[in-house]
Amino acid sequence: ETGVTQSPTHLIKTRGQQVTLRCSSQSGHNTVSWYQQALGQGPQFIFQYYREEENGRGNFPPRFSGLQFPNYSSELNVNALELDDSALYLCASSRDNQETQYFGPGTRLLVL
Amino acid sequence: RKEVEQDPGPFNVPEGATVAFNCTYSNSASQSFFWYRQDCRKEPKLLMSVYSSGNEDGRFTAQLNRASQYISLLIRDSKLSDSATYLCVVNLISGNTPLVFGKGTRLSVIA
Numbered sequence: 001e002t003g004v005t006q007s008p009t010h011l012i013k014t015r016g017q018q019v020t021l022r023c024s025s026q027s028g029h030n031t032v033s034w035y036q037q038a039l040g041q042g043p044q045f046i047f048q049y050y051r052e053e054e055n056g057r058g059n060f061p062p063r064f065s066g067l068q069f070p071n072y073s074s075e076l077n078v079n080a081l082e083l084d085d086s087a088l089y090l091c092a093s094s095r096d097n098q099e100t101q102y103f104g105p106g107t108r109l110l111v112l
Numbered sequence: 113r114k115e116v117e118q119d120p121g122p123f124n125v126p127e128g129a130t131v132a133f134n135c136t137y138s139n140s141a142s143q144s145f146f147w148y149r150q151d152c153r154k155e156p157k158l159l160m161s162v163y164s165s166g167n168e169d170g171r172f173t174a175q176l177n178r179a180s181q182y183i184s185l186l187i188r189d190s191k192l193s194d195s196a197t198y199l200c201v202v203n204l205i206s207g208n209t210p211l212v213f214g215k216g217t218r219l220s221v222i223a
Contacts, residue, residue, distance in 0.1 A: 035211075043199075043213045056209070076198060103157070
């Protein structure tokens with residue numbers, strides 16, 4: 001196992017609601033990246049946090065936001081949920097200047 | 113044009129077969145290349161990095177052709193346990209930067 005954990009494992013929400021997903025990075029890792037994987041697609045980069053600062057963002061609207069805490073764990077918040085937000089949300093942790101990103105098991109979100 | 117393109121498959125092969133997956137990437141500035149494996153309803157896991165000189169790990173061989181912007185993965189002597197989706201992944205800058213994934217190629221190895 002990678003040592004990266006995510007919670008919750010599954011979540012069902014309705015349109016317009018807000019959701020918070022959590023990720024605990026591997027020990028010694030200071031970078032967390034979030035990805036969205038829709039059914040039948042590869043993961044798409046949402047944003048990355050490095051030492052508590054956003055360090056890059058993909059093509060996602062501002063209603064996708066995040067945080068990183070001093071212990072390097074991270075949250076992904078999505079406001080005003082839409083049906084198309086239904087996906088597997090993956091976080092990956094890594095150490096600065098290292099290429100290998102270790103993925104958590106993901107949170108499966110269903111928006112009805 | 114998508115940044116990373118793969119044949120989605122599915123590839124259905126008998127046990128013991130050799131199967132090859134191909135991938136092309138659009139950004140010639142890409143620096144690092146990987147193959148990830150993803151089992152059904154699981155997270156992606158790093159299978160191997162890909163180097164210009166080519167690299168081999170047991171039954172798996174990966175090749176990179178920078179001039180053609182092409183990456184390949186060869187699996188020899190396929191096992192039932194190789195059944196998964198194989199994701200071609202590119203990193204624009206070496207180091208801790210976002211990964212760009214292809215859609216994946218699905219492999220089913222049949223007894």
